[in-house]
Amino acid sequence: MRGLAGKLLHLDRRVIFVLIALATLIPLLRPIGLPVRISPEVRQVYDYIESLPAGSVFLLSLDFDPASKPELYPMAVALLNHAFKRDLRVIGMTLLVTGTGMAEKVVSGVASEHGKQQGRDYAFLGYSPGGSNVIIGMGQDLAAAFPTDHYGQRTTDLPVLQGVNSLRQVNYVISLAAGTPGVESWYVYGKEKYGFELGGGVTAVIAPGLYPFLDTGQINGLIGGLRGAAEYETLIGMKGKAVAGMDAQSATHFVIIGLILICNLFYFLTRRTTIRSFGSPQGRPGSPREAGR
């Protein structure tokens, strides 16, 4: 048993990659349809949008770039679908320059599916430099922070922005963020001073750091990672890419939990024998040296 454990602890890491790849690929090709449980923090975002009367101003700040697309793009699609279905006046923007094209694509794409007209039903302001300073600027004068929208039209001339002079007239802001500037920036520099309600949609990596803000009511809801996106898709009854990915997510988690348990078991079985380090002297693939590249 100890011999086998020793061999497995020296296993080429590429075997683990293959296991993870299979655990991801098989459920994507043959979905199982595991149930998606709705968490309270996601439901709070849904309920708040449901409570907004038609014509309310909803600002979606897509503060992410293509590196976070798999997690945050499905969230953006779900939220925009919900907002357009509720006939809210939607304002899209981004604080991340590399996300501009993708943000424009998702806002205009979902809007056209609902027959919404740019400038009349929704606006995409695009990118403005400055991060947190843009939020402060929007709080003072939206037209000064964004004199023109992404397409070069003057924001003061857009019918959808009539009566919206600053963030004070915005009913609900959601920041879809993968870091800074993101949800925290919108809270610190926006909500606290200008008084709008704020929700967050974030990558799984930064979600734990935002729970303290949720507990204290500084944000009213939180959609975390692909799981959060799947919950939101389930809530609006529009199952998309996030729900489709949940089976694969569960399968990979099972594999990883199994590997952690097996590795720890084998480690305790062999720690009194020869297993002290798993590095190979030649630095061949699978060694920590290769992994550190």
Place this chain on the structure above:
Amino acid sequence: MAPSVLIGAWVAAGLTLFMFSFLYKDNPFFRFGEHLYVGISMGYTIVRIYYDVMVKSLYTPVAQEGKWWFLIAALLGLLILTRFIPKVSWLSRISFAVIVGFGSGVAIPRIISSNILQQVQGTLRPILNAGQSSFGMAQFNALLILIGVITVLIYFFFSIEHKGAIQVAARIGIYFLMINFGAGFGYTVMGRMSLLIGRFDDLILFASRDYGYASLVLLGLIAFGLFLWERRSSALSDPDQDRRAAGSDPHAEG
């Protein structure tokens, strides 16, 4: 299907597979994709900055709307570039002074209010309200959070020796930190797996007939390329090894 969509799918599938090829080992496909990513990101950023900053936020307000005071900000921006000219690099300090002064002035009060005062208030409020209602799950959670906050703060309090009650509290603080690290790691794994699922999702889509089996064709080509690269690498390294083994290393001095 539009040719641009088809070309985009082939490029996307190819570059994804280039990056995944690193899981086998570091190789020229991966390095090509990596360098391309850095270059394209930088190029895209420069183009967007040009239109969104230089044109929209500087040229248009100054040239078309007569807002000449925007030139002051532009001048401060240009002064930063004097860092590259040693004789006048001191001028850049003016810009940095403005940035630091403005940034600190804006950030410090807001951060203190949001991240300290309101967090402390949020931590204590449920405890203070506990007397008004029966002790339920909400109050228990609040108490747990309060214990966590205090014990972790004690763990990071190094001015007194961790002995007796302080040691016990610090040890409890370590457990809270460990749970936090575990939750963070779990979420990180979930995030990374989501990224993998996203790429696999696209690869599966691009493997369909509509896209000309892009993923499958490119996977075969990359695998063949890696095979040729491995053969070439081993062919190049073998003679050296043979010579070293015979004591005639061509790189050896003398």
